[in-house]
Amino acid sequence: MYRIVQMGRKTRKVALLFGVALASLAPVSCTPGKFVPSKSNEAWKGPPVWVESTSDWTVVAEPPIGGWRINLVQIMETLGHNEVFITLQPPNPTFIVTPVAVQQRIATSIPNSTPIWVYARQMNWKGEPASGPFMLAAKSQDAKPPTPPPEKAEGQTSK
Numbered sequence: 001m002y003r004i005v006q007m008g009r010k011t012r013k014v015a016l017l018f019g020v021a022l023a024s025l026a027p028v029s030c031t032p033g034k035f036v037p038s039k040s041n042e043a044w045k046g047p048p049v050w051v052e053s054t055s056d057w058t059v060v061a062e063p064p065i066g067g068w069r070i071n072l073v074q075i076m077e078t079l080g081h082n083e084v085f086i087t088l089q090p091p092n093p094t095f096i097v098t099p100v101a102v103q104q105r106i107a108t109s110i111p112n113s114t115p116i117w118v119y120a121r122q123m124n125w126k127g128e129p130a131s132g133p134f135m136l137a138a139k140s141q142d143a144k145p146p147t148p149p150p151e152k153a154e155g156q157t158s159k
Helices: 009-030
Strands: 039-043 049-053 056-061 069-078 081-089 104-111 116-122 134-139
Touching: 049 116, 049 134, 056 081, 056 116, 069 104, 081 104
Parallel strands: 039 134, 081 116
Antiparallel strands: 049 056, 056 104, 069 081, 116 134
16 A cells, blocks of 8 residues: 655755746757748749739749649748748659649748748759758739639639
């Protein structure tokens, strides 16, 4: 049978101090560090990227062929504007893809009253960086109005 043994006053103080010290370190050691991407003010040389103005900003990319992947990496708040970081990854060259340009959109939760700068980086088809740092691809001051959905062909019905 077990019996509860009362701790001495000194032991309780040491245990309490140890618990407080451990609890204060937990939030620091468990939170991930903030990833700050390297960026360049060089002009973007990849597929066209622009910003569309709706109630929230939408980033649009138009790769030359289908099969490209567009990923939102991070949104950073800075003084005066937000910075949006995206990556563009071409398809595996051994795959068959559509030979037409396809618009891909990334919706953000940033209201269009806050200016944004979009930085892009191209990856290779394996997902490794093909270019150096993120390059400035678009700014909200050059935003376009939203593109309307394509019209249906004659005889096409909606389900």
